[in-house]
Amino acid sequence: MKTFKNTIYLLLISLILSITAGCKGHQQSSPTIQKNGNSDRLYTFKSGSYNGIGKWYLGREIAHVMGFQGMEWLERPEREKEENTAALLKNMNIKPDDVIADIGAGSGYHVFKIAAQIQEGKVYAVDIQPEMLDAIKIKKEKLGIENMELIKGQEQSANLPENIIDKILMVDVYHEFKYPVSMIRSMSMALKKNGEIYLLEYRLEDPKIPIKTIHKMNESQAVKEFEANGFKLKQNIDNLPWQHCMVFVKQ
Structure with a gap:
């Protein structure tokens, strides 16, 4: 079933x-x-x-960007089993005082889990679609969460403060950026010197993953794009069912 x-x-x-x-x-x-x-x-x-x-x-x-009409799919009950978000959060080695940005936060599936782990830190929920941010805001206010800030992103900027972010998370969204070069530069400016980018993308190398090819990426392509913009691959943590978990740091 x-x-x-x-x-x-x-x-x-x-x-x-x-x-x-x-x-x-x-x-x-x-x-x-x-x-x-x-x-x-x-x-x-x-x-x-x-x-x-x-x-x-x-x-x-x-x-193409997945529209807010797909919000229900982002919150599907099967998502934990299909993506193992619990393992992802362990991969991120989140510290209580981390400042983390989820770029392409969607309906907030990850940001609420992150907020619960950073009592002394802060999480930025960044999305380009106001409907997504509205959904996060409603839930945030309902739960009384104070360590979360919502940011309306743009096509060429995440609109994050400079030199403040410890970790950036992007889950199945980077491949939709209309201006990836500008966005990577924007993230670089927001990251601290030793900050990390956690790039999650459905594995193009695995044809059995039931996602359209254009919504997948392979490791070599991701490395090519990030190296061209001042980052290097620290590691690709291979413990998620469908996704790469690639960690990039500044060169």
Whole structure:
């Protein structure tokens, strides 16, 4: 029964992603995306996947953002079993006074778990969609959580304070960044000297993981992109069912 329910959830989220991509594509009068000055000189524009935006970085097509309509899937009961969030939090070696940012926080699935472990620290919930932040705010106020701050991100900046973050978490979201170079630089500025980025992405190397290819990444591609922007891979913790848990630090 659980396997059947998991399949239904995955089919639903695939449908949402396809509808979102279709709607966005329908709005574009030209097959090429509108370019944004110097920022877009770093990218290639060409046709690609139906679920992509036609914009490529270092050989990888950028995916459409999953809309807030998929919020229920983010909170699905099966998520712990499929992603083993408990193991992820152990991987992060969270300290009580850590300052942590969850970029692409979505409905807040991870930030509330993090907030419970950093009584002396702080967690920033960053998302580009106001509907996601509204959902987090409602739950935050209901639970009376005081060590959490909500930040409206932008396409080229996480809008985080500089030199204050110990750890940045990104769960299945980096591959959707329209301007990955600007975002990595923004994160670099926010991180302390010895800060860490925890990059979680569905493993492209495993065809059995039931996620669209464009919403997966392999380790070599992630390393290529982060090394090009001043980071190096510290380790890839291989203990999650479906995802890479790649830890990047500044060069």
